[in-house]
Amino acid sequence: MQLSVQPYEERLTAPRSWWLISFLVGVSFALVLLPFGTLPMLGGLVGGTAAAAVMASSYGSVRIRVVNGTLVAGEAKVPVTALGDAEVLDAEEARAWRTYKADTRAFLLLRSYIPTALRVEVTDPDDPTPYLYLSTRQPEQLAQVLKEARAAAA
Numbered sequence: 001m002q003l004s005v006q007p008y009e010e011r012l013t014a015p016r017s018w019w020l021i022s023f024l025v026g027v028s029f030a031l032v033l034l035p036f037g038t039l040p041m042l043g044g045l046v047g048g049t050a051a052a053a054v055m056a057s058s059y060g061s062v063r064i065r066v067v068n069g070t071l072v073a074g075e076a077k078v079p080v081t082a083l084g085d086a087e088v089l090d091a092e093e094a095r096a097w098r099t100y101k102a103d104t105r106a107f108l109l110l111r112s113y114i115p116t117a118l119r120v121e122v123t124d125p126d127d128p129t130p131y132l133y134l135s136t137r138q139p140e141q142l143a144q145v146l147k148e149a150r151a152a153a154a
Helices: 017-036 038-059 091-098 139-153
Strands: 008-011 063-067 070-073 076-079 083-089 107-109 117-122 131-135
Touching (some): 008 139, 070 131, 083 091, 083 139, 091 117, 091 131
Parallel strands (some): 107 131
Antiparallel strands (some): 083 117, 117 131
């Protein structure tokens, strides 16, 4: 039995500017190795760029999915039956929930380059986590999918 009417998947990719920064890291490695010759300089360019690109790619590989009645957000896997209402956060409200409104017990999937977010209450009495804060580019769509998945699971 499929619990989720409409599966949802979003990858929180790093912005394009980070790839330019990765190249600039490679250039700085090349400049550091320039006194040792051309080959070490080229190795620094390639190695530094590759290392920075791997770091940017891994940071941007986090996914948010709703499949078969489960919300998977990074390392967290929560059945939709344990979730309550979802609140769509615009850029200003998302910043507030990341800073002075934040609860230290909450699960935060933060990506600073994504201005909008979704705050989802956790209703499971055995779970000390009060809510999930999820950076997402499509908070309205994710909230709707979670609502439909909860209705299908009930």
